[in-house]
Amino acid sequence: MRSKLLTTLLALLFALPFVLLALLAVAPAWRFPAALPAAYSLGALRDLVAADNELLAGLGRSVLLASVVAVVATIAGFALARAITRAVRPGRWEALSYLPYALPPVLLAVLIQPFIIRLHLSGSVGGVLLGLLLIAVPFATLLLRSFWTQQAREYEQLARTLGCTARQALWQVLLPLAWPLLRTALFQTFLLAWFDFGLTNLLSVGKVRTLTVQVFTYVGEANAQLAAVASLLLLLPPTLLLWANKNALLRKTE
Amino acid sequence: MKPRNWLLLCYALLVAGLPLAGLGYALLGSVGLAGPLATGFTGRHWQALGADAGLLKSALFSFWIASVSLTLAVALALALVLGAQGTLRRRPFPTLLYVPLLMPSLVMGFYLFQLLSRAGWLSRLSFGLGLTHSVEGFPELVQDAAGVGIIGAHVLLLFPFLTLLFQAIYQESRLADYRQLAQTLGATPGQFRWRVAVPVLLRRAAPTLLLSGIATLGAYDIPLLLGRPYPQMLSVYIATRLQRFDLRELPAAYLAGFLVAVGLLGLILVLTRLTRRHAL
Numbered sequence: 001m002r003s004k005l006l007t008t009l010l011a012l013l014f015a016l017p018f019v020l021l022a023l024l025a026v027a028p029a030w031r032f033p034a035a036l037p038a039a040y041s042l043g044a045l046r047d048l049v050a051a052d053n054e055l056l057a058g059l060g061r062s063v064l065l066a067s068v069v070a071v072v073a074t075i076a077g078f079a080l081a082r083a084i085t086r087a088v089r090p091g092r093w094e095a096l097s098y099l100p101y102a103l104p105p106v107l108l109a110v111l112i113q114p115f116i117i118r119l120h121l122s123g124s125v126g127g128v129l130l131g132l133l134l135i136a137v138p139f140a141t142l143l144l145r146s147f148w149t150q151q152a153r154e155y156e157q158l159a160r161t162l163g164c165t166a167r168q169a170l171w172q173v174l175l176p177l178a179w180p181l182l183r184t185a186l187f188q189t190f191l192l193a194w195f196d197f198g199l200t201n202l203l204s205v206g207k208v209r210t211l212t213v214q215v216f217t218y219v220g221e222a223n224a225q226l227a228a229v230a231s232l233l234l235l236l237p238p239t240l241l242l243w244a245n246k247n248a249l250l251r252k253t254e
Numbered sequence: 255m256k257p258r259n260w261l262l263l264c265y266a267l268l269v270a271g272l273p274l275a276g277l278g279y280a281l282l283g284s285v286g287l288a289g290p291l292a293t294g295f296t297g298r299h300w301q302a303l304g305a306d307a308g309l310l311k312s313a314l315f316s317f318w319i320a321s322v323s324l325t326l327a328v329a330l331a332l333a334l335v336l337g338a339q340g341t342l343r344r345r346p347f348p349t350l351l352y353v354p355l356l357m358p359s360l361v362m363g364f365y366l367f368q369l370l371s372r373a374g375w376l377s378r379l380s381f382g383l384g385l386t387h388s389v390e391g392f393p394e395l396v397q398d399a400a401g402v403g404i405i406g407a408h409v410l411l412l413f414p415f416l417t418l419l420f421q422a423i424y425q426e427s428r429l430a431d432y433r434q435l436a437q438t439l440g441a442t443p444g445q446f447r448w449r450v451a452v453p454v455l456l457r458r459a460a461p462t463l464l465l466s467g468i469a470t471l472g473a474y475d476i477p478l479l480l481g482r483p484y485p486q487m488l489s490v491y492i493a494t495r496l497q498r499f500d501l502r503e504l505p506a507a508y509l510a511g512f513l514v515a516v517g518l519l520g521l522i523l524v525l526t527r528l529t530r531r532h533a534l
Contacts, residue, residue, distance in 0.1 A: 003341040007350070014353040014414075017365040020375060024368060032373040032389060033381040080265050083258045093262065096270050101465065102522050103273065103515055104472020106489040110496055110511045111276025114288075138269050195358040198474035202493060212360050212475075219364055219479060228368075231361040238356035242349075 018235070024228035044229045055214060055226065059233050062194060062210040065125065066237075069132045070190035074182055076133075077140025077189075084141065085148040094145065097138040105135060106198035116203055123207040131203045132196060136189040143185050147178045187241055194237060277515055283508030291501050299505045309510050311484075312491040313517075315401065319477070319487060320470040323405050324463065327412035332455065334413075335420040336447050339430070342421055351414040362407045363479035370395040370403055396480045403480035404487070408470050416459070416466070423458045424451070464525050468518060488514050 024030065025044060027037030048056050084093040100108060109131055113122070121127030155177065159169040175182070197212035206213060211234050218227035282288035286296040303309065334342060341347055357365075369375050377392035386392050396403035424430070429451050436446040456463070474489040481487060486494065492514060495507035 003338065003344070006338055006341055007347065010350055011346075013410075014350060016369070017357065017362070020365060020368055021361075033378050035375070035378045035382045076265075079261060083261050083265075086258060087262060093265075096266065099270055099273060102468070102519050104469070104474065104489050104518075106474040106493050107472060107511060107515055107518075108273060108276075110492055110507075111280060111515065112272050113276075113496075114279050114283075115272065115275065134268060134272060137265070141265075195360075197358070197360045198478075198489065198493070202496075212358060215360055215364060216478075219367070224368065227364055231364055234358055234361055235356055242352055242356060 021228045021231050021235075024224050025232055028225060030224070044225050048229070054209070055211075055230055055233065058209050058211045058214045058230070061125075061208065062212070062234075063237075065128065065132070065208075065210060066190045066193035068129065069136050069193035070186045073133060073136035073140040073189040074144075074185045076137050077142075077144045077185055078147075078178065078182065080137070080141040081144040081148050084145065085153075094142065097142050100135050100138050104198075105196065106202060108134065109199040109202040113203065122203070123205045125204075125208055127203045128200050128208050128210075131199050132193045135199070136192050139192060140185045140189050143188070144178070144181055147181050152177060191238060191241070194234070277512060280508040280512040280515070284505050284512055286505060289504050289508065291504065299509050302506065303509065306506075308485075308491065309513065312486055312488050313514075315485040316471050316488045319401050319404050319408070319473075320467050323408035323412060323470050324467050326405070326409045327416050327466075328456075328463065330409070330413040331416035331420050332452060334417050335424055335455070336451055339424070342417070348418075351418050354411055354414045357411065358475070359407070359411060359473070360475040360479070362411055363476040366403055366407050366410075367396055367479055370406070371397075397482050399482065401477075401481065404473075404477050407476045407480060408473065412466060412470070416463075419459055419462055420455050423455050427454050427458065429454060461526075464522070468522060472518065 023037060026040045026042060028039065028041045028043065030037040047053055050056075084090050084097075087093055103111070112131065112134065116122050116127045116130065119127070121130060152174065155173055156169050159173040160166070164172065195212070196210075197216060200208060200210055201213050201216065204213070206217075209217070211230050215227050215230045215234065218224075218230060279288050283292075284299050286293050286299070354362075367374065371377070372389045372392045372394065374396075376395075377386065377389065380386045380392060381388075395406075432450055432454075433443075433446050436450055437443075441449070472489050473487060474493065477487040477490050481490060485491075492507060492510045495503055495510060498507075
């Protein structure tokens with residue numbers, strides 16, 4: 001009985017955001033004191049498929065940006081984790097990788113902004129990409145460090161001894177072995193970029209209008225309906241990831 | 255130079271070079287030696303810090319939010335892990351706890367604004383039930399002086415994550431076996447919880463708790479939506495000063511950024527040493 005009550009309570013607590021956002025997304029005018037919308041309309045959702053829809057463009061921008069960050073950070077992280085394992089003092093490199101996490105993303109953006117301006121990257125996708133990679137690459141590196149154990153190196157050496165070229169050892173031995181961890185790195189770095197608002201907004205000066213930036217803009221304009229639609233779009237990829245594989249979404253505690 | 259060394263050099267430049275150069279630039283900016291209106295060395299921005307309580311109040315407000323949020327989230331997570339162990343192992347609980355992790359903090363902020371504000375859903379329900387008779391009749395739960403909305407948002411995001419973490423530690427540390435052993439030796443369930451389970455869980459989770467606290471301390475999205483213009487949390491305070499149109503404000507913003515960055519790095523160093531000293 002107590003168990004059912006607890007489950008129901010938490011299910012309600014966690015479902016309420018989705019219900020309220022869905023109601024807001026289909027309520028063109030929902031004014032105080034009405035507890036439920038007076039009228040429902042799918043207009044905002046239908047407009048999504050219009051060719052010049054800003055939200056759809058924002059969705060595309062966010063997907064592209066987060067995908068590029070995920071792929072670049074995972075590839076770089078894999079190579080860097082290997083280089084760190086073979087470095088003279090791997091512990092120091094690992095400690096260095098934590099530096100971007102010691103500072104909140106917005107503070108990090110504040111610190112690197114003068115250089116982004118000097119590189120003429122302010123307000124551009126390139127500047128935002130550089131800022132996001134500054135957080136995502138060390139994250140992927142730290143995550144993928146656990147792959148490069150003595151065993152992985154021995155597998156690589158064995159493959160080379162048996163006649164594999166370096167490329168064959170990478171593609172046919174190491175990458176299949178590392179795939180579960182690589183997948184987790186891809187998912188998590190994607191979400192890292194997907195969820196970001198502060199760093200993107202500050203480095204892009206509001207010009208790179210990703211979905212999170214749009215949510216904030218709509219909230220500022222008191223356009224709750226479009227803010228809710230954008231919020232629901234933001235929830236879509238993580239929900240799909242959870243549905244596909246929850247272990248990849250959250251690394252198991254070591 | 256070997257390709258591996260080139261790779262590490264580029265990495266060092268990205269993860270350490272860029273932020274540390276930024277820190278140096280912020281320091282130079284705060285003494286008038288860098289920035290668009292650099293006029294030569296001046297200590298007036300540092301001196302002005304004594305007269306301006308904004309940064310100190312922001313820091314205190316941030317510490318308040320971070321400590322209360324973390325304490326509440328830890329208490330809730332511990333209560334679930336220690337009080338509902340059987341329920342946590344059964345479906346749909348393990349999946350259910352992942353759901354809040356899907357939510358970007360900006361969306362959580364927007365949702366809580368729509369739920370808790372004076373014209374929000376709870377206020378409408380209380381009006382419908384006759385508990386309140388106007389918008390003003392509903393208590394101020396967002397953009398309030400104590401940061402109730404900000405704390406609520408952080409607790410909602412943190413406690414499911416901490417529950418999953420504590421649950422994993424509970425299983426890995428075989429605390430269920432320890433519970434049986436403690437009971438066999440005559441300990442009450444309360445004694446097992448407070449003298450065995452809580453210390454083990456907190457010590458093993460200390461690094462993650464530290465990072466969660468620092469992340470809450472530097473939160474931006476949630477306080478931007480649910481906070482008041484004064485006092486602001488640290489990240490909002492610095493970003494707001496940096497984005498003002500008056501370029502003469504920039505050195506003060508750089509100074510605030512520099513001080514907060516150095517303060518956070520120092521805090522992490524001290525807390526890391528403390529948690530290592532007390533680690534199991």
